[in-house]
Amino acid sequence: MIARALALTSVLAASLVSAPLAAQDSTAAQDTPALDTPAVGAGSARLTVRPELRARVERALLAIDSAPSAAFWQGLGAEGLAALVSVLDDASRPVGLRRRAALALRHDRSATSITILESLALRAGEDELVSRNALTALTERRGREALVVIERALGDRRAHVREGAVLAIGTLRERGLIDGARAAASLVRVRAREPELFVRETIDRVLAIR
Amino acid sequence: MRLRVAPTSTAPLVLLAAVTLVGCYRTNVRTEPDAGPPTPDAWRAPPPDAPLPDAWSPDAFVPVSECLRDRDCPSTGTFCIQDLSLAPRDLAAVPLRCGAPVGATTTGLECDSNEQCDHGMCALGGGCLAPCVTDDDCFSDRTRLDLLERCTRVPVVTSDSALQFANACVRWSDTPAEILANEPIFVTRFTTERLPVEPLRSGARLVHYVADARDDERFVSSITTSEGEVVFDAFGLGSERQPLVVAPFLDFIPVLIPNGDRDFAVGTSFIAALETSRTTTYRRIVMDRTTFGTSLDLNFYYVGVRPPRAGEPPAIVQRMLRELEILFAATSPDLRLGRMRHFVVPGATARRFEFVEGDDEVGQLFLLSAGASRPSVNVFLIRSGADFLGISGGAPGLMGVHGAQGSGIAIGLEDLESFLPMAPENQLGTVIGHELGHFTGLFHTTELDGTSVEPFADTPLCDLATNDLDGDGMLLPDECTGAGAENVMFWGPFVPSPRFSARQARILQQSMVLR
Secondary structure, eight states: OHHHHHHHHHHHHHTTOSSOOSOOOTTHHHHSOOOOSOEEOSSSOEEOOOHHHHHHHHHHTTOSSOOOOHHHHHHTHHHHHHHHHHHHTOTTSOHHHHHHHHHHGGGOOSHHHHHHHHHHHHOTTSOHHHHHHHHHHHHHHHGGGGHHHHHHHTTOSSHHHHHHHHHHHHHHHHTTOSOHHHHHHHHHHHHHHOOOHHHHHHHHHHHHOO | OOOOOOOOOOHHHHHHHHHHHHTTSOOOOOOOOOOOOOOTTTTTSOOTTOOOSOTTOTTSOOOOSSOSSGGGOOSTTOEEEEOTTSOOOTTSBOOEEEESOSSSBOTTSBOSSGGGBTTSOBBTTSBBOOBOSSGGGSOOOTTOGGGOEEEEEEEEEEETTEEEEEEEEEESOOOOTTOEEOOOEEEEEESSEEEEEOOOOSSEEEEEEEESOOSSOEEEEEEEETTSOEEEETTOOOSSOOSOOBOOOSSEEEEEEOOSSOOOOTTOOEEEEEEESSOEEEEEEEEEEOSOOOEEEEEEEEESSOOOBTTBOOHHHHHHHHHHHHHHHHHOTTOEEEEEEEEEOOHHHHHHHSEEOSHHHHHHHHHTTTTOOSSOEEEEEESEETTBSEEESOTTOOTTOOSSTTSOEEEEHHHHHHHGGGSOTTHHHHHHHHHHHHHHTOOOSSOTTSOOOOOOTTSOOOOHHHHOTTOSSOOOGGGSTTTTTTBTTSSSOOSSSOBOOHHHHHHHHHSTTBO
16 A cells, blocks of 8 residues: 555656656655545546546635635545646646645645645746745745755746745745845845846845844 | 634734634734834834835835925925936836926826826826825815825836835825715724724714734724623624624724614714734724715726726726626616726836735735825736735725725736636626625625624525535535525635625625715
């Protein structure tokens, strides 16, 4: 069963990861629940998600101004995660839905979702706000462990991803999870080469927070 | 049971309840050390000796100009005007110099360009401006409360790619002529104190407590009549529907009376118990209205989304307005859309706010409405909100006051547009109608987890115990069919042609923004 779970983890991650950006978490086998649903192949295999569950997940993502709780998402288990992944991996789905799915992954506790978030945050060609939300979710989930991805995001071609990375550093700094002086020095260097005024302003704002 | 908050009087749970109450709207749960009471003008007039790098921060603005207000210009017939000879510079302070009036339109009146205004400054929100340093530089004749002004930071469009900022005089409130508004009264330094609310002069009353500080938590925990009858209790856990609800938000506390099935006689007095996490200072603004309004004016701000062309809003906005008109027509034959104005946010400000993440960002976005010059609701059309399709500055929002953190609603237009192929008809109208409902004082009929603070007898509830068929703790629209999912104020969209109830329509039409 563990081998099967590991395989499923890899399959899920592979469905999104074009080039693995972080080592697979060694806790993946423990975090990923055993699943009886069969993996199906279509180029990249993934979990079968019941249509009614996927519809339910999509409706939950459509709240006007409410966000479903962490308990709701966690209650959906591995199949719920797979449903979110299937939304994210389906370019034909509305971009607004995919953006919300990326943010909802912050509530999933599995190592699989971390791999997926790392991939989404940096994937070239991805919608910039999907990546931005993935970065936000990853920072919330991983704290300073997300720093490798955050630092790479600082050099992303997409301005909103870079701004998200700046804010992520600000968040980690405010929480005392990273060295404030080093973070500030890093941001000053980033600012010097930042082409977008609004990102530079965000850097200034983060630097001003003590 | 409408609220799932244990009854208690202890402060931590009071604040927990505040967060619970506001639910899906906007909250500010940051806790800052008590730095003592702010000066009354702290949030309006920037401290000249404390430059901060954030161009959008009201506290960071330090203009360097030949003049800062008219009285810096001693020559007869000269004003402190925008120096239009200088090249626009995005996010910079509007450069000022002494000179003859630029245009013929005077401060506070509507404008479409800087050149129309006597001081050469037209706010992003379409009103002519005069520069200032403090409230003393603005109109202060207390016999004309409708014209009473404050000095605040206002965005000014200086080119297609530049938004600059000026300290300028704006009216304290912009309400329709039939609204009776009082002079903003200082209420200083209270924590968990009881403040009187004056006797009702009419059928509907809105009281705003506008904070001078933005960094504490605050909410109304109870309202009682002067005879001791409890008409609202945030911790009242009875099974009855709350007869009146209030909501706490960032820099203001709104109290709306009535906001439920219960009517109160003219002359009824109330005591509102306000809870704050620190000593702070408030202005109390009381608005009364005696008649139902019929016409709603909207100011649209385009933030990183397709702008109007040749004065015509983009097709998606035209469709939104058509659907909103349909919704209004189905709500009441007397309810209709009024005059629309459209403003494009340029430059780095658009880039920053086209994607909004978190309550502070939403509040900062709404500050851009400073200088809007008429009774209206500000509608910010952004690309995407991190966790919302639409959001209101409050329930109710800061009706009649532009340029504060609760002064409008925002719609994630790019996200919403992407959903349309999978949605039934009229969803654009539903989302903006839903947020306008919040802004005028309406709550969700039922929250997605089954809780509710909505008080009307004619809006069915969707009870978690009987309607959550799959037991996942969440009430989806298909589980609430016939139990409120058909209402505009249900938490989720994409129910075909939802409607307001008659009681909700009454709140809409009593709101302080309808003409």
